[in-house]
Each structure stands twice: as structure tokens, then as C-alpha cells.
Amino acid sequence: MKARAGGPDHRPPLISEHDRDAAVHRLQEAYAEGRLSHEELDESLHQVLTAKTHSDLASFPEENESTIAAVSGRIRRRGVWRVPRILKVESALGRVHLDLSRAVIEHPVVDIEVHLGTGNARITVPRDAIVDVEDLRTGWKDPLYKTRRRSRPGGPMIRISGTMGLGRLKIRHARR
Structure with missing residues (x-):
């Protein structure tokens, strides 16, 4: 059979x-x-x-991805928080402040994709981070960022992309 x-x-x-x-x-x-x-x-x-x-x-x-969105108001992440591999930040009207200086970053590369209509954004990255803003498109003002002259090897790569309408992105390295 x-x-x-x-x-x-x-x-x-x-x-x-x-x-x-x-x-x-x-x-x-x-x-x-x-x-x-x-x-x-x-x-x-x-x-x-x-x-x-x-x-x-x-x-x-799975792709470690998260989205933070608001129509208006303030988006804020600071202190100790887990940063996903891909973080999408969307806001039509308001301010954004992401502080990665004390955040738990488990990935060697973190992509932050911003889509902001009107409002400023500020991102504080770890002291040893390498930042890439090549794929960020701005409609009004260019981002404010000064590359660190000396950084220790092994820090995360933070790639910031997306679009910003009326507003400015300020990026700075943490002091500690």
C-alpha cells in the first residue's frame, strides 16, 4: 500500500x-x-x-523598525531608551528632539528617517557616533552639523534621511 x-x-x-x-x-x-x-x-x-x-x-x-508620529506638538525621546535599527519620525507641525546620548544602541548602523512639515528638529548623537546626512532633503534651511574631528572607532553609524519642509535640523555630539 x-x-x-x-x-x-x-x-x-x-x-x-x-x-x-x-x-x-x-x-x-x-x-x-x-x-x-x-x-x-x-x-x-x-x-x-x-x-x-x-x-x-x-x-x-525581522527588520527592527519603529515609527514615532504626531500631527502637531512635540516629539521627544531622551534618557535610556532602546533605539530600533530603523526609526521613522513623522510630524506635520511641531518640534522634534531625539537624544541618543544615553540610549541603548544595539545596531552598528541606525537609520533615522524624518518627515517633518513645519518645525525644528534636534538630534543628539553619542560622542563616538559617525553621522551621515547625505540623503536628507530640506526645503528651507540646511542642517546644522559639524563633523567631530576626533572620535573613537567602533561608534554607531547614524544615517539621517527623509524630508524637512519649514524648519532646521540641528545635530550635535554628546559631550560625555
Whole structure:
């Protein structure tokens, strides 16, 4: 008697070397883009390399993304708070103040995407952070930011992108 698909004798198909290589490649890309920590990469690679079926293949962690939005008023984050890999800040009318100086930053690269209509924004970054504002489009005034002359290696890369209408973005490094 033949076993039917889905019956007790049905076994899921084994993964091919091509499937395994593709999963490893996806993990390496996620690590290079800063979406995985070194520890997450090691753990996920172990899962992929020991996987026997497709269900065993490690799917790398979801994109760590969060949005802070307000129609009007003030958006403020300061003190000790966990910074997601991608932070979207949206406000039609109001001020924004993000203080990352004491925040928990677990990713080597943090993308902050701002979409502000009217109002100023201020971002305080850690002392050893590297800041990139190349992809920020402003409608009124250019951002105020002075690159630090001396910073210790190993700090996070903070990439700020998006659009600002009437207002100015001020970025400064924390003193401590």
C-alpha cells in the first residue's frame, strides 16, 4: 500500500545546497547592512548549516523598525531608551528632539528617517557616533552639523534621511 502525501510516512523534502547557500548569502547581506549583530549572525549561520528541511532554515530577524508620529506638538525621546535599527519620525507641525546620548544602541548602523512639515528638529548623537546626512532633503534651511574631528572607532553609524519642509535640523555630539 502506498503512503499518501501528508500521511504518517510523508517526510518533508530535504534542502538543497543551493537553498543553503542562498540562506547563507541572505544572512551575510543582513549582517553587512547592519540588520544583524555578530551574535545573531553566528547563531543563524549555525541553524542554516545544520538545517535538514526548509522549516529548519533560519529566517533572519525581522527588520527592527519603529515609527514615532504626531500631527502637531512635540516629539521627544531622551534618557535610556532602546533605539530600533530603523526609526521613522513623522510630524506635520511641531518640534522634534531625539537624544541618543544615553540610549541603548544595539545596531552598528541606525537609520533615522524624518518627515517633518513645519518645525525644528534636534538630534543628539553619542560622542563616538559617525553621522551621515547625505540623503536628507530640506526645503528651507540646511542642517546644522559639524563633523567631530576626533572620535573613537567602533561608534554607531547614524544615517539621517527623509524630508524637512519649514524648519532646521540641528545635530550635535554628546559631550560625555
